[in-house]
Amino acid sequence: MDALDEIDRLILSELQRDGRLTNQDLADRVGLSPSPCLRRVRRLEEAGVISGYRAVVSPKAVDLEITAFVRLRLASHEGATVDAVEERLRAIPSIVEAHLLAGDWDYLVRIVTPTFEAYERLLREHLRAIPSLSSIDTTFAFGVTKPLSPLPVGGARSSDSH
Numbered sequence: 001m002d003a004l005d006e007i008d009r010l011i012l013s014e015l016q017r018d019g020r021l022t023n024q025d026l027a028d029r030v031g032l033s034p035s036p037c038l039r040r041v042r043r044l045e046e047a048g049v050i051s052g053y054r055a056v057v058s059p060k061a062v063d064l065e066i067t068a069f070v071r072l073r074l075a076s077h078e079g080a081t082v083d084a085v086e087e088r089l090r091a092i093p094s095i096v097e098a099h100l101l102a103g104d105w106d107y108l109v110r111i112v113t114p115t116f117e118a119y120e121r122l123l124r125e126h127l128r129a130i131p132s133l134s135s136i137d138t139t140f141a142f143g144v145t146k147p148l149s150p151l152p153v154g155g156a157r158s159s160d161s162h
Contacts, residue, residue, distance in 0.1 A: 001047035007032065009154040011040055012049070016150030019053040056148065064112040066119055066140065070127070071105040073135035081132045088130045094122055105137070 004012075010030040014021060021029070027037035044050045059067065074085060089098045089109060097110040113119045119138075127136055 001043070001049065004049070004153075006154075008040060008044060008049075011037070011044065012153045013150065015041075015050065015053075016153070059112050063114045066111075066113045066116060067144075068111045068113070068119055069139045069141065070109045070111055071101075071135075071137040071139075072107040072109065072127075072133055073104070074106045075132045075134035077106075085130055085132065088126075092122070092126050094118075105135075 007030055011026065014026055014029050023034050023038050023041070026041070027034045030037065032040070041050070059065070072085075074081065085107075086098070089095055089107065094111050094113055095109050096112055099108045100106070101108055111119065111122065113122060123136070123138075127133070
């Protein structure tokens with residue numbers, strides 16, 4: 001895909017704020033007529049710039065009161081070991097994010113559970129059962145000072161607060 005232009009960036013900014021915008025509303029916000037706007041959105045989707053649409057669910061509303069950030073260190077970095085660890089991490093539903101790191105730790109994962117007891121069970125039954133983990137370090141979050149936010153893709157309106 002060619003470089004994103006200002007209109008593409010406006011489209012991305014608006015869709016990140018509200019993925020349920022109608023094409024007409026989106027077109028109005030970015031200054032296009034509906035047909036070219038829809039073509040651009042489809043092009044962004046096909047190119048993988050827009051990788052999906054989803055609802056943002058409040059963890060507390062679904063009884064997920066505990067958020068833990070867990071750093072993991074591997075004992076071995078052999079390819080098959082790394083693949084097996086990553087496959088295990090992806091298979092645990094309570095792990096909602098997993099990032100490969102550079103530095104002292106190999107992974108940072110975000111885990112949500114309803115209780116501390118549920119986190120302890122997950123730690124004992126799932127994380128500690130992953131072969132080749134040499135260290136697990138947990139930090140619990142007591143609040144959110146900035147929730148998941150749109151990516152700063154630019155565009156004239158990207159700093160506006162709608």
